[in-house]
Amino acid sequence: MSEMMKNPVIEVHDMIAGRWSPRAFDANKPIEQEKILSVLEAARWAPSCFGDEPWRFVVSNRFEDESAWENMLALLVPGNQAWAKHAPVLMLACADSVFRANGKANRWAAYDVGQASISLCLQATSLGLISHQMGGFDSEKARETLKIPEQFTPMAAIALGYQGDADVLNDDLKSVELAARKRQPMSENFFAGTWGNGILKGGET
Amino acid sequence: MSEMMKNPVIEVHDMIAGRWSPRAFDANKPIEQEKILSVLEAARWAPSCFGDEPWRFVVSNRFEDESAWENMLALLVPGNQAWAKHAPVLMLACADSVFRANGKANRWAAYDVGQASISLCLQATSLGLISHQMGGFDSEKARETLKIPEQFTPMAAIALGYQGDADVLNDDLKSVELAARKRQPMSENFFAGTWGNGILKGGET
Numbered sequence: 001m002s003e004m005m006k007n008p009v010i011e012v013h014d015m016i017a018g019r020w021s022p023r024a025f026d027a028n029k030p031i032e033q034e035k036i037l038s039v040l041e042a043a044r045w046a047p048s049c050f051g052d053e054p055w056r057f058v059v060s061n062r063f064e065d066e067s068a069w070e071n072m073l074a075l076l077v078p079g080n081q082a083w084a085k086h087a088p089v090l091m092l093a094c095a096d097s098v099f100r101a102n103g104k105a106n107r108w109a110a111y112d113v114g115q116a117s118i119s120l121c122l123q124a125t126s127l128g129l130i131s132h133q134m135g136g137f138d139s140e141k142a143r144e145t146l147k148i149p150e151q152f153t154p155m156a157a158i159a160l161g162y163q164g165d166a167d168v169l170n171d172d173l174k175s176v177e178l179a180a181r182k183r184q185p186m187s188e189n190f191f192a193g194t195w196g197n198g199i200l201k202g203g204e205t
Numbered sequence: 206m207s208e209m210m211k212n213p214v215i216e217v218h219d220m221i222a223g224r225w226s227p228r229a230f231d232a233n234k235p236i237e238q239e240k241i242l243s244v245l246e247a248a249r250w251a252p253s254c255f256g257d258e259p260w261r262f263v264v265s266n267r268f269e270d271e272s273a274w275e276n277m278l279a280l281l282v283p284g285n286q287a288w289a290k291h292a293p294v295l296m297l298a299c300a301d302s303v304f305r306a307n308g309k310a311n312r313w314a315a316y317d318v319g320q321a322s323i324s325l326c327l328q329a330t331s332l333g334l335i336s337h338q339m340g341g342f343d344s345e346k347a348r349e350t351l352k353i354p355e356q357f358t359p360m361a362a363i364a365l366g367y368q369g370d371a372d373v374l375n376d377d378l379k380s381v382e383l384a385a386r387k388r389q390p391m392s393e394n395f396f397a398g399t400w401g402n403g404i405l406k407g408g409e410t
Contacts, residue, residue: 010246013331041215049340068398114319126218193273
């Protein structure tokens, strides 16, 4: 793993430090079935409010069912299709708007789907795969194409595969691919005791 | 780690298999400052839509600022206070309702906060800590006590600490603590190609 990907300043586990959102997928390398099931298993064991598991994932594998994969690719905005067309597996993560137990609105649905999706992506990192989540897709078209019931909200598309050469990307995407990752300073978003009281109290990373 | 906690059937990384939501915290064991910063760093490096980082975490440490910690504990519903009172660190994760860049509604805010929170919890697992997220808290009281601006939505409280003895719990909570974890069968929530087409096609785990 190159230094570029390991930008966290404070030490965190490799699985977290090594996860990023590349665009250069190897189009010729399928993902082993046991690895696909392993990343889904990681999502499956995410925690959720009342144990509701409000996530639903639709998974398409170009090497298994090319037409399902093409349907999924067609949902993405053109800017994402430009690179996601190299990803052997494309997924859509959806959120159940109501609790299974009582049919009442679940205000944690999207939150919990996010937990499942990143668990999937972190497990992918641990297996030597890369992943890239996208908000840029057509929700209504997804609903029609994939027959998603009204009760569910499409939240994110996820590309999964093996890292390819950055040269498969056009120049604009290539420069994004090779840029350093960055985040807000910790005290911007993490507070001690009360709102706005930056946790690092001056010493910033 | 006991077998009980390792319920995933398909192999996943220890950090994911070993994470669960215990209630028996060791009230006498503070968390080292570098471990607190490490779990926050893990949250900080979560991915987010447009790189917005819509999460804000308010962190209270009983061994650093007991009154801030007591304020946080008081936000929880009684059923959660019953066990969370043993956790040395209590946090509240909030979601920014709008994008920093343009002030428009961010429909991925809760999703992305969920990604940050579970990253925090997984990093905690890797450091030998336990974590437990809660939806059961008083949002309006949180807003008043912690001075949370209108623009942000409290999403989850998180208890963090070291595992304690299950005997600190009352009998009801103790039986929950010692029960096996469970999830829906994979094909219930994970589909191949289109909605409802269970990915395991018969062979279920």
